[in-house]
Amino acid sequence: MDKTEFLNLQAECVVLIKGYYPHVDVEYHSERESCQIWIELIDRNHFSISINDELRQFVIKTGQLYDVTSSPLVFSKISLSKDLRYFVKVGLNLFLESKHHKKMPWGILQGIRPIKLVHKIYKELQHELQHELEHEVMEAKTTLLASAEPIIQRLCQEYYVNEAMAKFAVEVAVNEAEYRPQSIKEAQKQCSIYISIPFCPTRCHYCSFPSNVIEQFHHTLYDYIDTVIYEWDCIMKPLLKSRSVSCLYIGGGTPTVFSSEELTYLLSELAKRIDFSLFKEITLEAGRPDTITLEKLRVIQSFGIHRISINPQTMNQKTLDTIGRKHTIQHVYTAYQLAEEIGIKRINMDVILGLPDETLEDVEHTLRAIGELNPMEITVHTLAIKRSSKVNEQLDHYHLPTEQETNRMVEWSMNYLKSEKGYKPYYLYRQKNMVASHENVGYFKGDKPCIYNIEIMEEVMPIVALGAGAISKEIDDHGNPIRCENVKNVEIYMERIEEMILRKKEVFKVE
Ligand SMILES: C[S@@+](CC[C@H](N)C(=O)[O-])C[C@H]1O[C@@H](n2cnc3c(N)ncnc32)[C@H](O)[C@@H]1O
Ligand code: SF4
Numbered sequence: 001m002d003k004t005e006f007l008n009l010q011a012e013c014v015v016l017i018k019g020y021y022p023h024v025d026v027e028y029h030s031e032r033e034s035c036q037i038w039i040e041l042i043d044r045n046h047f048s049i050s051i052n053d054e055l056r057q058f059v060i061k062t063g064q065l066y067d068v069t070s071s072p073l074v075f076s077k078i079s080l081s082k083d084l085r086y087f088v089k090v091g092l093n094l095f096l097e098s099k100h101h102k103k104m105p106w107g108i109l110q111g112i113r114p115i116k117l118v119h120k121i122y123k124e125l126q127h128e129l130q131h132e133l134e135h136e137v138m139e140a141k142t143t144l145l146a147s148a149e150p151i152i153q154r155l156c157q158e159y160y161v162n163e164a165m166a167k168f169a170v171e172v173a174v175n176e177a178e179y180r181p182q183s184i185k186e187a188q189k190q191c192s193i194y195i196s197i198p199f200c201p202t203r204c205h206y207c208s209f210p211s212n213v214i215e216q217f218h219h220t221l222y223d224y225i226d227t228v229i230y231e232w233d234c235i236m237k238p239l240l241k242s243r244s245v246s247c248l249y250i251g252g253g254t255p256t257v258f259s260s261e262e263l264t265y266l267l268s269e270l271a272k273r274i275d276f277s278l279f280k281e282i283t284l285e286a287g288r289p290d291t292i293t294l295e296k297l298r299v300i301q302s303f304g305i306h307r308i309s310i311n312p313q314t315m316n317q318k319t320l321d322t323i324g325r326k327h328t329i330q331h332v333y334t335a336y337q338l339a340e341e342i343g344i345k346r347i348n349m350d351v352i353l354g355l356p357d358e359t360l361e362d363v364e365h366t367l368r369a370i371g372e373l374n375p376m377e378i379t380v381h382t383l384a385i386k387r388s389s390k391v392n393e394q395l396d397h398y399h400l401p402t403e404q405e406t407n408r409m410v411e412w413s414m415n416y417l418k419s420e421k422g423y424k425p426y427y428l429y430r431q432k433n434m435v436a437s438h439e440n441v442g443y444f445k446g447d448k449p450c451i452y453n454i455e456i457m458e459e460v461m462p463i464v465a466l467g468a469g470a471i472s473k474e475i476d477d478h479g480n481p482i483r484c485e486n487v488k489n490v491e492i493y494m495e496r497i498e499e500m501i502l503r504k505k506e507v508f509k510v511e
């Protein structure tokens with residue numbers, strides 16, 4: 001195993017272990033004395049794992065994993081041509097499973113983008129399938145559906161994903177298939193654009209986004225907008241000579257923390273530079289309901305923005321107070337009603353499951369209340385304990401739902417939104433340190449989902465991201481993303497803008 005692979009395995013094991021010990025700071029150490037879990041790689045076919053002094057020895061033979069500690073036991077379910085790195089993860093996961101008497105919903109899958117794996121397996125199976133379908137030209141969605149069973153089987157058998165999650169992942173992949181660019185070449189001729197507005201009215205206790213409390217920045221907001229526009233002129237002007245646009249996403253933070261004058265200024269400067277009707281979709285992630293006013297919604301509507309977010313997170317006032325999200329439930333209803341009245345049709349609402357002190361009944365109440373509003377999209381997150389959030393810093397102060405309770409919340413939300421309310425899941429991603437190792441899922445109803453969410457999550461479209469903390473991604477000839485990050489600090493971003501433009505020019509190959 002080379003150094004990079006070893007480092008990857010090290011990081012993957014840490015994440016895997018963390019899933020079983022969600023409230024412990026799991027770290028890698030190279031000395032055995034400092035470790036409760038010790039993994040020893042003996043040679044390409046042998047390794048051992050000890051957890052709190054219980055030792056197990058593993059052998060890889062003819063593509064199968066054996067635990068030879070006691071009576072020889074075949075662990076892996078099928079014969080595979082996989083490497084040591086894969087089998088170490090399988091051995092570790094199965095050992096942890098047997099010690100904790102529980103199964104992780106995503107098995108040994110570490111990545112934050114499980115749907116990417118569904119598409120990878122699908123591509124591997126496609127050759128065979130095309131033969132079966134006698135070369136009929138079929139849509140991606142139909143062929144993906146036709147290979148659902150073998151994909152589910154591989155997710156369960158190779159990656160130890162539980163069957164319900166595997167089925168759900170394939171369902172998501174099917175629902176989003178027709179909205180992805182159908183080839184790398186097609187994607188490389190386009191780009192989507194992200195504009196970062198990293199300001200919020202106040203800071204929520206669970207959040208670690210690089211967002212700034214607006215109060216301290218009022219005096220620089222126009223300078224910030226001008227810097228973003230300058231970045232546009234240096235990058236987008238030359239880039240748009242050779243590429244068409246897909247989506248525009250103005251996100252945050254909370255873009256509606258801007259006054260209606262500031263919003264008008266930003267949008268009109270952008271509109272001077274590009275015809276908004278060229279975009280397949282334009283989103284302005286309003287977010288905090290307490291920042292949404294009729295005046296701002298009128299500005300949004302007048303620029304032809306298709307989609308906004310009004311995010312309650314929970315419909316229980318007590319929880320909003322506990323998580324330091326300083327708005328009321330009434331703000332949610334008022335903002336939603338105003339947006340509907342002035343004719344904004346595509347509204348997304350974010351919720352978080354697993355919030356402090358919440359029970360399944362609280363989640364049911366939240367989703368039923370939102371379900372009654374009947375927005376076109378609902379995004380269901382599971383709480384992630386972010387390192388730099390107040391929830392993490394004061395973990396003892398918060399009473400988080402148990403893993404079983406969180407599992408029930410996730411399961412209930414999936415059933416309710418799909419079966420009772422007719423929503424379809426269309427994008428899914430995972431984050432580090434999610435309560436009960438779950439996932440975030442975007443649901444939609446109506447004629448189409450949010451295309452930008454699919455593009456960014458699946459890394460299938462070049463994204464040029466402008467503003468502080470914005471992360472751009474070019475797509476290389478193999479379909480892999482090339483990242484280019486702007487600094488998070490607003491003042492440093494404005495000071496060092498030339499440097500960031502240069503880097504972006506290199507990545508997107510513009511003069
Ligand atoms: C980029 S944030 C911005 C949205 C906007 N500022 C707001 O709060 O309404 C997007 C979403 O991520 C989710 N989120 C943020 N922190 C989270 C955490 N620690 N765990 C789970 N979801 C989180 C919330 O649902 C939030 O609406
Ligand atoms: S959750 Fe949204 S409003 Fe709250 S601090 Fe994070 S980005 Fe800002």
